[in-house]
Amino acid sequence: DGGITQSPKYLFRKEGQNVTLSCEQNLNHDAMYWYRQDPGQGLRLIYYSQIVNDFQKGDIAEGYSVSREKKESFPLTVTSAQKNPTAFYLCASSGRDSDTEAFFGQGTRLTVV
Amino acid sequence: GEDVEQSLFLSVREGDSSVINCTYTDSSSTYLYWYKQEPGAGLQLLTYIFSNMDMKQDQRLTVLLNKKDKHLSLRIADTQTGDSAIYFCAESNAGTYKYIFGTGTRLKVLA
Numbered sequence: 459d460g461g462i463t464q465s466p467k468y469l470f471r472k473e474g475q476n477v478t479l480s481c482e483q484n485l486n487h488d489a490m491y492w493y494r495q496d497p498g499q500g501l502r503l504i505y506y507s508q509i510v511n512d513f514q515k516g517d518i519a520e521g522y523s524v525s526r527e528k529k530e531s532f533p534l535t536v537t538s539a540q541k542n543p544t545a546f547y548l549c550a551s552s553g554r555d556s557d558t559e560a561f562f563g564q565g566t567r568l569t570v571v
Numbered sequence: 572g573e574d575v576e577q578s579l580f581l582s583v584r585e586g587d588s589s590v591i592n593c594t595y596t597d598s599s600s601t602y603l604y605w606y607k608q609e610p611g612a613g614l615q616l617l618t619y620i621f622s623n624m625d626m627k628q629d630q631r632l633t634v635l636l637n638k639k640d641k642h643l644s645l646r647i648a649d650t651q652t653g654d655s656a657i658y659f660c661a662e663s664n665a666g667t668y669k670y671i672f673g674t675g676t677r678l679k680v681l682a
Binding site for chain 2: 504563
């Protein structure tokens with residue numbers, strides 16, 4: 459079945475460590491997105507990519523990095539520079555135009571210990 | 572910049588109708604969406620409406636759009652306990668590759 463897969467579902471990180479969250483889609487979508495979800499704040503856009511080897515910063519990119527070497531994959535690295543990384547991270551993808559729906563993964567809950 | 576606002580909580584009794592409201596600021600929005608999020612899960616699209624439409628009905632769901640006031644609502648008829656979730660309103664603008672989401676409304680259905 460086509461879909462978008464995030465892994466792992468739960469992730470624990472020690473302070474000062476970088477960690478990479480995986481996002482893979484087999485929907486042949488050009489665009490992919492990373493959102494951060496905090497209680498009462500909705501979804502905030504971290505990075506998005508319209509095409510392979512290209513990506514743009516969203517509203518809260520500081521402390522995060524991404525790559526888009528393959529159409530299917532858009533990994534997110536949470537670096538030690540991110541001051542408050544504990545959150546629920548959602549990856550999404552959509553077709554070429556943003557007037558089609560965005561499909562979401564099941565999310566990764568990152569906890570810094 | 573663009574902004575989408577929703578109230579944070581709504582509580583209804585099973586069998587009643589629920590109405591979740593949303594306001595947005597971007598007058599050039601092309602599509603407006605309603606997504607549902609169950610605990611610990613991703614978002615699932617419930618329905619969407621094109622910006623030149625006033626209303627869309629899909630089984631128990633009715634979406635109303637007042638473009639003049641930039642107000643969107645989602646009505647759920649005969650609300651069931653399985654409808655308890657967070658509901659997100661979102662808007663997109665063709666060509667920008669960006670979706671703007673509201674804060675989400677947590678719907679609690681009381682048996």
